[in-house]
Amino acid sequence: MDFVTAIQSNLLSPAVLFFVLGVFAAVSKSDLKFPEALYSTLTIYLLTAIGFKGGVAINEAGISTVWLPALAAMTLGAIIPLWAYPCLRKLGRFSIADAGAIAAHYGSVSAVTFIAATNFLKSIDQPYESYASAFLAVMESPAIIIGVMLGKGALGGKFSFSDPGVRHALRDAVLGKGVLLLIGAMIIGSLCGKRGMASVEGFFVTPFQGVLALFLLEMGMVAGRRLGDLKKVGFFLLLFGITAPVLHGSAGVILGHWVGLSIGGATLLGVLAGSASYIAAPAAVRLSLPEANPTYSLTAALAITFPFNITVGIPLFFELAKYLNA
Amino acid sequence: MDFVTAIQSNLLSPAVLFFVLGVFAAVSKSDLKFPEALYSTLTIYLLTAIGFKGGVAINEAGISTVWLPALAAMTLGAIIPLWAYPCLRKLGRFSIADAGAIAAHYGSVSAVTFIAATNFLKSIDQPYESYASAFLAVMESPAIIIGVMLGKGALGGKFSFSDPGVRHALRDAVLGKGVLLLIGAMIIGSLCGKRGMASVEGFFVTPFQGVLALFLLEMGMVAGRRLGDLKKVGFFLLLFGITAPVLHGSAGVILGHWVGLSIGGATLLGVLAGSASYIAAPAAVRLSLPEANPTYSLTAALAITFPFNITVGIPLFFELAKYLNA
Amino acid sequence: MDFVTAIQSNLLSPAVLFFVLGVFAAVSKSDLKFPEALYSTLTIYLLTAIGFKGGVAINEAGISTVWLPALAAMTLGAIIPLWAYPCLRKLGRFSIADAGAIAAHYGSVSAVTFIAATNFLKSIDQPYESYASAFLAVMESPAIIIGVMLGKGALGGKFSFSDPGVRHALRDAVLGKGVLLLIGAMIIGSLCGKRGMASVEGFFVTPFQGVLALFLLEMGMVAGRRLGDLKKVGFFLLLFGITAPVLHGSAGVILGHWVGLSIGGATLLGVLAGSASYIAAPAAVRLSLPEANPTYSLTAALAITFPFNITVGIPLFFELAKYLNA
Amino acid sequence: MKLVTIVCEAILEDRVVELLREVGTNGHTAFPVHGSGNQGNRSADISEMANVQIQVVVKPAIAESLLNRLQSELFAAFAMVAYESDVRVLRPDKF
Amino acid sequence: MKLVTIVCEAILEDRVVELLREVGTNGHTAFPVHGSGNQGNRSADISEMANVQIQVVVKPAIAESLLNRLQSELFAAFAMVAYESDVRVLRPDKF
Amino acid sequence: MKLVTIVCEAILEDRVVELLREVGTNGHTAFPVHGSGNQGNRSADISEMANVQIQVVVKPAIAESLLNRLQSELFAAFAMVAYESDVRVLRPDKF
Numbered sequence A, B, C: 001m002d003f004v005t006a007i008q009s010n011l012l013s014p015a016v017l018f019f020v021l022g023v024f025a026a027v028s029k030s031d032l033k034f035p036e037a038l039y040s041t042l043t044i045y046l047l048t049a050i051g052f053k054g055g056v057a058i059n060e061a062g063i064s065t066v067w068l069p070a071l072a073a074m075t076l077g078a079i080i081p082l083w084a085y086p087c088l089r090k091l092g093r094f095s096i097a098d099a100g101a102i103a104a105h106y107g108s109v110s111a112v113t114f115i116a117a118t119n120f121l122k123s124i125d126q127p128y129e130s131y132a133s134a135f136l137a138v139m140e141s142p143a144i145i146i147g148v149m150l151g152k153g154a155l156g157g158k159f160s161f162s163d164p165g166v167r168h169a170l171r172d173a174v175l176g177k178g179v180l181l182l183i184g185a186m187i188i189g190s191l192c193g194k195r196g197m198a199s200v201e202g203f204f205v206t207p208f209q210g211v212l213a214l215f216l217l218e219m220g221m222v223a224g225r226r227l228g229d230l231k232k233v234g235f236f237l238l239l240f241g242i243t244a245p246v247l248h249g250s251a252g253v254i255l256g257h258w259v260g261l262s263i264g265g266a267t268l269l270g271v272l273a274g275s276a277s278y279i280a281a282p283a284a285v286r287l288s289l290p291e292a293n294p295t296y297s298l299t300a301a302l303a304i305t306f307p308f309n310i311t312v313g314i315p316l317f318f319e320l321a322k323y324l325n326a
Numbered sequence D, E, F: 001m002k003l004v005t006i007v008c009e010a011i012l013e014d015r016v017v018e019l020l021r022e023v024g025t026n027g028h029t030a031f032p033v034h035g036s037g038n039q040g041n042r043s044a045d046i047s048e049m050a051n052v053q054i055q056v057v058v059k060p061a062i063a064e065s066l067l068n069r070l071q072s073e074l075f076a077a078f079a080m081v082a083y084e085s086d087v088r089v090l091r092p093d094k095f
């Protein structure tokens, strides 16, 4: 069976296995700890590398090819919180702030899940539009803005941009380091093109997949430490943490197929839509919706959806993309 | 003369020379300092890389080839403290705690010495069993456990596992980050095999030897700062710090030859047996044998045995392995 | 036009563009921050790599080829503060301490500017003497010593080596980590030669240009944060910050041409002479001339001269070198 | 003079420093820390999830209004601890 | 309320935090430091050989028993310094 | 006993520690910090441009002479803050 093979090949990749090792380290309370500086460095590296490569790809493909699927991706990111919020309010019985917070996380995206997906495609020799990291860049902020507005009571007319927490948070969401590095490196890559890539390939490409494996070891530890919170979040959120990526991811794949992306590209758009932010969104939401309980959104994003996506989600969206293309 | 050439080629390697530079930096009180995060990062990298490569090698060689020499290595590690302890008590007139502490250090192993030895073998194009890092993994803990038991007065019947220091320490020795990373990466490597290696080679293999050189620069500084303590440890320990690696290393080479390892593999087993732990053992011993003076064990391991091994020891064990094989 | 093409090709390099991104991040008050450990690590890496490569080149070229241009470089570095000081005193009306401090910065050199220049030459396939990093190594300290002496009032006979601040500072200037890493790695490289290079190439060469790009991102942020101080330093210093590199750089190119360096080598000597130190000099000067206002020297070196050199200066000195050689 | 020490979520650092300025302090010192409290363990490996300790030397009256504003604006919603102690400073006019 | 500050070998951090729990504190703050003392210089480049500073705000009675236990269980054998000072906290009921 | 806290430019650390030895202390604790003051913002990303916080527990008389020497030798020229507070230490004979 094809899907089983895809899952297997994904599960036996260094990246996923290092994630599992990280979870084990956390659960077994090992004294392994990554220094904070290493975590930041890996983040800076991964975002810069993926942005730069995407920029070089945009330079090759031309902006005229990129703008339509990028706009579609952005729209999808903005729409997700609009349906997730009422669902979390009505079915999950979450408070206004909590529902807005969770909706923001799931509308926004996880760069690492995206990178893991590109590695998966590379390992099975499946071509994809390298400029897909542009989708990653444009999907991060809109959902955060909309989720925060909803969580502040925008539906009840209570939202105001003058709240200092909201200002700080939205500024960070739009001008935050994630977006800045991604878009910045992307512009640089598209200005430098192939010539520039040749000079920095030994840094941004050669070690890239190994660096991701190391990063997932840390992510495993962070997710593993959250496992204890699973019982605090309730059954509904457990279900949501698995259903949401499947639904959003499928929507992403279908949309990708529809705007003309290849199997690989549609898979990546699915992965983005299905992923939940665990860095940009938590920070922005914490500042602007402090009354929301971060345990809910972080545990769901980090301890349920993230592991689900990098193990089962990625091959699943790939199979769906293949099926649609057949 | 062959031995002189081997030593020369070893001494003129970047790794050894960077170590010397580090010693100079410390002795000349230069303001060069590695940030703590860099030290941890290099450690995590080196252990993960060596473990992963070992795992891939186990995948190729099959566990049936590995288990016997691994068991032999483990046994050797456990036996060393049993003879070193009485020798340190009787000849060196050390206290029970100090003798146990030093015995633990010398029974356990130094990953960096091992890595330097693999680089030496690579640089002279001497093949070796890549799965030898499995020996490294299994030799770390047993000697620590036995040394701590001896140092707590096990021979006088005074040892008890319920002492909180002992519990913490033994837990760390068995589940500590060193063992966790090595064994974890090894399992991952053996699950991924060559396919997995292909994807992360640019990170775990390409820069590996250079990273070691950088790490030895730091090790040189750490060892250099200890040089001042040499006069505090007494003549016996100076002698022990050189005699012990020669004796243990020779035993390791002979054992390796005897269980059928190649010249390279026997060299590596010799290097492991001859090396003394300067990270895992000190931490575990400090917590469980606080009455032992860390100046003794650390200075011997770090300022005598470690420099001896990476300069003279490695080529010495290599010559012995060649001689036995001839 | 040749010069325009050279500038263009330089401006569109990843290194320069990442610098611009860093400036933007600082000016837009983004939350992007490099951890301190990353900055130190990048510095250690760049200095070690450039030193090591230079040493290997010295090993190839022979010390007899290197000593004359190195001596010339050193002399140039020592002379620059001797003319800059009176100019800053008379024309700029700076205090004795400030004039000495600024003179020390501009006589000393910026390793990163040098590295950016080697990347520029590599990217346009212009050969250069790889041992040129020896010039970098010998030009760092002399100017600092002379600048500090001038700033302490040496011309008025007030200077004394027994001042504790002076002692600390001069020790650091001569034995500081920059010089230690550069000269140390250079000696190591010249001892190891090509054989040693082969083993560490994957670390010291392969990722080198990409690492520089990342480092310039950080440099851009540091320089960007200083932009606000531009209005504090006065028009004279703005002018000096652009005139000095052009004058010193031209002198360096001419001297390089005169002692027989190739176009590439003369360019590099020009870049060194034209560059201003922003790490070694500030620290040494701060300790020994605390009455000097660091805002003047740092802002000039970091926010004017550094950006000028990596954008316009490098191609300018290259064109001059080409012109002299024609 | 008073030393006010605030331990809080690292993402709050800019907000707290803004508040310090508003109550009239002209300096502060800060550094990353980890810890535990009612809101659970906060380890230091991801700065966005870690803590920061902020220390500020101020006149007693300013300390008072600083603590009041922390109490009313930030304490309810964030993981945070704040305390005040007496210090004798060099150059008291500076603060 | 009392602020107890403990500077000790970094490898002791888990043990000291366990002890804090045992004497009844419900929070603490810690960060890596370097320093010097009777046991020589302890630089910060290898965390296993560095120091940690642990700070805890507690009721006076708990401070007393904490210091006593540190004294009897850890002081003899480890590089360590501990001291106590008076602080005024926001939300004293929290501690 | 007194706790003297000094926040200053990181490049001064060695000089201050030398001064500590000269006034007769036999230990200290230090760690990197960032902050702001009269000399502007001092962020932590380049250690040469960052701050360090140095803490030392000393007898009151030594604290006095330490503060005096800081005042006369370093305060005029460097970005720096220093303050003193009362602490109760374990093993007072140690200091």
Ligand SMILES: Nc1ncnc2c1ncn2[C@@H]1O[C@H](COP(=O)(O)O)[C@@H](O)[C@H]1O
Pocket: D007, D008, D034, D035, D036, D037, D038, D039, D040, D041, D042, D051, D078, D079, D080, D081, E025, E026, E027, E028, E029, E030, E055, E056, E057, E058, E095
């Ligand atoms: N009793 C305490 N002593 C010192 N620091 C504390 C204490 N309680 C909490 N903290 C610090 O304040 C942060 C937030 O506390 P909390 O709001 O209780 O979760 C913790 O992560 C600790 O760093």
Ligand SMILES: Nc1ncnc2c1ncn2[C@@H]1O[C@H](COP(=O)(O)O)[C@@H](O)[C@H]1O
Pocket: E007, E008, E034, E035, E036, E037, E038, E039, E040, E041, E042, E051, E078, E079, E080, E081, F025, F026, F027, F028, F029, F030, F055, F056, F057, F058, F095
């Ligand atoms: N007088 C002191 N003031 C501040 N910290 C100290 C003092 N003495 C020792 N320390 C700290 O406590 C650690 C252990 O001290 P010791 O047990 O004396 O070696 C040192 O490494 C310092 O970080």
Ligand SMILES: Nc1ncnc2c1ncn2[C@@H]1O[C@H](COP(=O)(O)O)[C@@H](O)[C@H]1O
Pocket: D025, D026, D027, D028, D029, D030, D055, D056, D057, D058, D095, F007, F008, F034, F035, F036, F037, F038, F039, F040, F041, F042, F051, F078, F079, F080, F081
């Ligand atoms: N009021 C204050 N409270 C706490 N730390 C301060 C204060 N003022 C200055 N500092 C610290 O001392 C350093 C030097 O201060 P200054 O000399 O005023 O620039 C600053 O960078 C801060 O880290």
Ligand code: NA
Pocket: A080, A105, A106, A107, A108, A109, A110, A248, A272, A273, A274, A275, A276, A277
């Ligand atoms: Na999403």
Ligand code: NA
Pocket: B080, B105, B106, B107, B108, B109, B110, B248, B272, B273, B274, B275, B276, B277
């Ligand atoms: Na051994």
Ligand code: NA
Pocket: C080, C105, C106, C107, C108, C109, C110, C248, C272, C273, C274, C275, C276, C277
């Ligand atoms: Na210069």
